[in-house]
Amino acid sequence: MCKRPLEVEDVLTRVIVANGASVVTALQEIQNNYGYLPEEVLRAFSRKTGIPMVDIFNTATFYNAFSLEPRGRHQITVCVGTTCHIRGAGMLIEAVSRLLEIQPGEVTPDREFSLETVNCLGCCAFAPVMVLDGKYYGNLTAGKAREIVGRIREEAAEGAPEADEGESGGSREGVC
């Protein structure tokens, strides 16, 4: 998920070529690349396309899917829609919160995980649902959720040193 980000200009060129002036798809592209919406990139996007900055900021703050703050390397989203709520989303959140020691909306101090809630993911048949790095996990219990997150955390702890030792080591801050 966290590739080495492209240069701002490259991203913008790609975004504009692919999407014309559609703000939402452009913001999605920027967010996919940086993991969040950095202020300088949004301002550069505004300058390049001529779309007023207020309109971009309006859209960027309107949708829950966009974040103006850097998020964790692994993104955990727990659905708290009606069905998931009834089938125990609260317990999932509590389990994950305790395991990672963060509240929904926060990022772990090592920037590995961020936890968010969402109002419905549209797959109520699998309730309660949790999404980890774009992969959906359904019919969860608190125990299963803890197991999944714990496994990813162990993998991250093992895999991270080699991956981070390389060129991206210095530039990690503010990137993912």
Place this chain on the structure above:
Amino acid sequence: MVEMTLNGLMVKVEEGTTILEAAAFYGVNIPTLCYLEGLSPYGACRLCVVEIGEPGSAKVATSCTHRVEDGLVVRTHSARVMKARRMLIELYLASCPSSKIIQDMASNHHVTRVRFKQRHEDCILCGLCVRMCAEQMQGKAIGFAWRGSERKVTTPFDKKSDACRLCGGCMYVCPACRSRCQGPQAEQAVCNACLNLPQTDRNYLFFDNAVCEAMEPPGGAPKKMTNRGA
């Protein structure tokens, strides 16, 4: 020209105008907070609601965004409309009691109490400043951001904007930030001091009860509908 019925009178109105403009042309004052001549209508404050259609099957719509059409039947101050407006004013008072414009409106509409939790906001999200900045000043320095209860008017990233020329147009049009007069009851949420003035001194915005009743369909007001059935 189209022909429509305005408060029981057949009137001729130029095509393409809104009900609000047509009513103003014929001297009927409809209260608004988010409308300003020269800016695009927005339909945010809902105070300009009027009743449209034959009694019994009438619907309530915002007159600032509704264009006139042939055979349109409009009642601008029927009991149903006045009830809706009073409720709205009460809600505005609950959120923004420091505004003179809203306090005056409350006095003019006999809103004498607030049954909602009292807050002290300085914005009613009418969007006048945003439209002023974009449409008249070509500034686009301020806009809406965030969503739901978090929604507010701000500059991008809450920082001083390069697009802002400090023209002050946004403050000039704001209905919420003109502070109220310091009457004898200035510390209370609802002032209503103007209610003590003789009636002729008041800027009476609405018809008195006799006129409202005259506009009711024969046989009294339509039966009240609730979402719980009859």
